Amino acid sequence: MAGASIDRGIKAVTGKQKRYSVFSLAKNASSYHQNWQQAWRHAEPKPEYDAVIIGGGGHGLATAYYLASVHNMTNIAVIEKGWLGGGNTGRNTTIIRSNYLWDESAAIYEHALKLWEGLAQDLNFNIMFSQRGVLTIAHSEHELKEMSRRVHAIRLNGIDSEVLGPDEIAKFVPCINMDQSIRYPVMGGFLQQRGGTARHDAVAWGYARAADDMGVDIIQNCEVTGLKRSGRRITGIQTTKGFIKTRKVGCVVAGHSSLLAEMAGIHLPIASRPLQALVSEPIKPVLDTVIMSNAVHMYISQSDKGEMVLGAGVDKYNSYAQRGSFPVPEHMIAAAVELFPFLSRLRMLRHWGGIVDTCPDASPIISKTDIDGLYFNCGWGTGGFKATPGSGHVFADLIAQDRPNAIAAPYALSRFETGLLIDEHGAAGVAH
């Protein structure tokens, strides 16, 4: 993935916002934290914008931020039906990695990872990005062989990745059950040291604050009810807060993408499914990395608060209800307890679901449409969080230039006509 360095845009918070720093922390501590500035304005919609982003999650806010900071488009708005980061941005298990098999995936996820690495500085917001490593476990000889093939492919793309044997895993993750007599014993694995986690809420808030500081209007509690067009050109959006005139609309609404597309008469290859996650009660630090297993279908990490964060695969049916069925968490907990027997004593603290937009080839859609000025960024399915900065960066470029850049081009909707799919089911279909 060697290439030109990324245009990260203007470093955020050059406007009216006061910068966050150790000095501002000390200063505000002396006034009992009563005088912190509001992080972003509660904007009401203006009659017209140069562009409107629908969806105030991480991807949508990132798109707005890069439109403003890289492409100098500041007369834009982000429209959010609920509250910022209240959808999948606030419901995922916060895992970040870029160890994907195919070149197209490697390009976009590594683009994102490079942006993650400087994001806290870019945004002047502590997103608690922690490169604690992501270790994917193999439970059979065959899986281990397939993994080393994948590791080589990933390394050819210039992304760090290494195979670990059982002894190295036992050393790297002392609390894992290395007993070879369990149903799915740990036989090896592969590690991306640069992978890790970030605080999901902070990502949404950081982007929102930085975008707002550059003049982007962030409008919450505002639902889009219609897309208005004249001929093949988008001319505005109808919302619960009135009509907004605009010639560019970027839709970044994850599980609800199909509904928005139908408003414009477009059909997407997306199925909206529930994806569940849960956290245990907080405990002292035991796990300082991220463990994933495709074979037993589970991923786990420990948050900075001490909660064990667990996730698994999607429920098998379509749903918009933001809740899932019992067999999925049951399966996930069974797998987790076998690998980490101490978990059996923990109580579950919270359990929730989000609606993910799954695509037939488990890769996203970043695309223009048949309607001029209407763009879609969706189909991230179960693994969108890790791509947040990269997704926003290339989507902003697509909206501003009206043509996809080299990273976004393979993700056009036309791949479902040409058959040039980016089939990531093997590498990414399960665990994120």
Add this chain to the structure above:
Amino acid sequence: MRPLAEHQISDSEFGEYLFLRDNPKGVFLERWRHQSGCRRWFNIVRDTYSHEIIETYAMGATPKSKAGKAAYQQSWRRKTAAEAAAKPGKGNR
């Protein structure tokens, strides 16, 4: 239904058949399999928001309930070239 006369439709129309989906928030027509029981396939009319099961019906049949009928008739798929090419008749071998 699979377009039998696949040579008569364009790549884009075949792509529509193969990949594009109905993904409604509300009444949805699906095919389920009774995996742990009789192992038979059957059709179901289900609400994807309330999870209410409105109706089940046999393979090859069409829905009887008002909501199911409406969802069946209003689906854009009924009007696609792929659906037309799925019907046995002229041009099909």
